[in-house]
Amino acid sequence: MDRVAVLGAGSWGTAFAKVLADSGTDVVLWARRAEVADAISTGRVNTDYLPDVVLPANLTATADADKALDGARAVVLAVPSQTLRENLAGWRPSLPPGATLVSLAKGVELGTLKRMSEVVREVAGVPEDQVAVVTGPNLAKEIAAEQPTATVIACTDHDRAVELQHACSNSYFRPYTNVDVVGCELGGACKNVIALACGMAAGMGFGDNTMASIITRGLAETARLGAALGADPLTFAGLAGLGDLVATCASPLSRNRSFGERLGRGDSLARAQEAAHGQVAEGVKSCSSIRELAARHDVDMPITEGVHQVCHEGLDPRVLTAALLGRERKAERQ
Ligand SMILES: NC(=O)c1ccc[n+]([C@@H]2O[C@H](COP(=O)([O-])OP(=O)(O)OC[C@H]3O[C@@H](n4cnc5c(N)ncnc54)[C@H](O)[C@@H]3O)[C@@H](O)[C@H]2O)c1
Numbered sequence: 319m320d321r322v323a324v325l326g327a328g329s330w331g332t333a334f335a336k337v338l339a340d341s342g343t344d345v346v347l348w349a350r351r352a353e354v355a356d357a358i359s360t361g362r363v364n365t366d367y368l369p370d371v372v373l374p375a376n377l378t379a380t381a382d383a384d385k386a387l388d389g390a391r392a393v394v395l396a397v398p399s400q401t402l403r404e405n406l407a408g409w410r411p412s413l414p415p416g417a418t419l420v421s422l423a424k425g426v427e428l429g430t431l432k433r434m435s436e437v438v439r440e441v442a443g444v445p446e447d448q449v450a451v452v453t454g455p456n457l458a459k460e461i462a463a464e465q466p467t468a469t470v471i472a473c474t475d476h477d478r479a480v481e482l483q484h485a486c487s488n489s490y491f492r493p494y495t496n497v498d499v500v501g502c503e504l505g506g507a508c509k510n511v512i513a514l515a516c517g518m519a520a521g522m523g524f525g526d527n528t529m530a531s532i533i534t535r536g537l538a539e540t541a542r543l544g545a546a547l548g549a550d551p552l553t554f555a556g557l558a559g560l561g562d563l564v565a566t567c568a569s570p571l572s573r574n575r576s577f578g579e580r581l582g583r584g585d586s587l588a589r590a591q592e593a594a595h596g597q598v599a600e601g602v603k604s605c606s607s608i609r610e611l612a613a614r615h616d617v618d619m620p621i622t623e624g625v626h627q628v629c630h631e632g633l634d635p636r637v638l639t640a641a642l643l644g645r646e647r648k649a650e651r652q
Pocket residue numbers: 326327328329330331332349350351367396397398399401405422423424425456457458459596597598600
């Protein structure tokens with residue numbers, strides 16, 4: 319692939335731009351703030367997000383989105399999910415015709431309850447097969463340190479997915495393709511909510527049995543939602559489902575898990591937000607949109623419901639624990 323634009327120079331945008339560049343693809347990275355773009359151009363370092371990582375020479379940076387987009391074969395969208403619509407609307411006039419639009423964001427939009435690829439299609443006015451999603455167990459800091467990982471490129475157009483797969487394959491990053499965009503996106507969005515629940519459990523001092531139980535039952539409710547929305551059930555056993563869920567729920571690097579841990583230790587939402595220093599924990603907002611989506615499709619998602627109540631209705635995580643364990647007894651596969 320000739321040239322790729324990555325729009326958003328936060329942790330994952332920068333790390334994914336490095337992956338592309340290390341795979342031999344020329345990349346232009348757009349940063350919202352000129353000083354971030356300058357630091358990358360002059361010092362080859364994103365001092366704000368990945369200060370210990372030297373970025374390769376075929377990765378250039380700019381604060382001018384038009385420059386980044388000019389002639390790009392693919393456009394990678396690396397901004398927080400609840401800001402994607404507004405950002406993309408601004409970029410729309412400069413999107414190169416026919417370019418693959420790639421979402422890195424993991425969330426469900428508040429209000430519309432749309433997945434990110436649906437937002438992209440709507441705002442950019444492109445067909446479904448022009449939009450791809452990259453999702454999987456991909457903690458940005460580990461990937462920036464070139465630790466081996468795998469991911470999924472989901473697109474209904476297999477050829478586009480393969481083209482992107484070639485553009486971002488290297489010695490530490492192994493992308494697989496998948497045509498189940500719905501399942502891959504739901505896996506990525508829902509695991510953030512389940513990671514908040516795992517964090518809360520850790521904050522309350524619970525150990526590995528509790529974590530494994532939340533992860534497994536979290537996967538069960540994610541798969542139920544997926545079934546209602548037409549996803550392939552096997553996707554949830556793959557990298558975009560179980561893989562990302564395990565990485566996020568277990569890792570101290572996860573912002574969602576860390577956020578939940580603070581809530582579990584008794585911090586208020588405001589205090590937990592303050593401690594996050596502007597870093598986005600997507601599950602805090604997506605727990606509400608996913609809960610609403612589940613209600614719309616009559617799907618039972620008790621962990622998501624509980625996380626929403628803790629984050630937005632002041633429920634004590636201890637009360638949530640008792641409520642989850644006290645639910646009506648049922649068969650595992652029901
Ligand atoms: N960090 C990871 O490890 C990781 C891995 C996989 C997926 N993701 C997903 O990628 C998306 C981006 O995550 P990130 O880690 O790069 O986030 P981040 O907070 O590190 O960076 C967000 C970037 O978006 C820009 N931005 C543009 N408009 C913004 C606005 N209105 N508000 C806030 N920021 C705005 C910021 O300037 C920043 O460059 C999220 O949906 C996240 O779930 C993150």
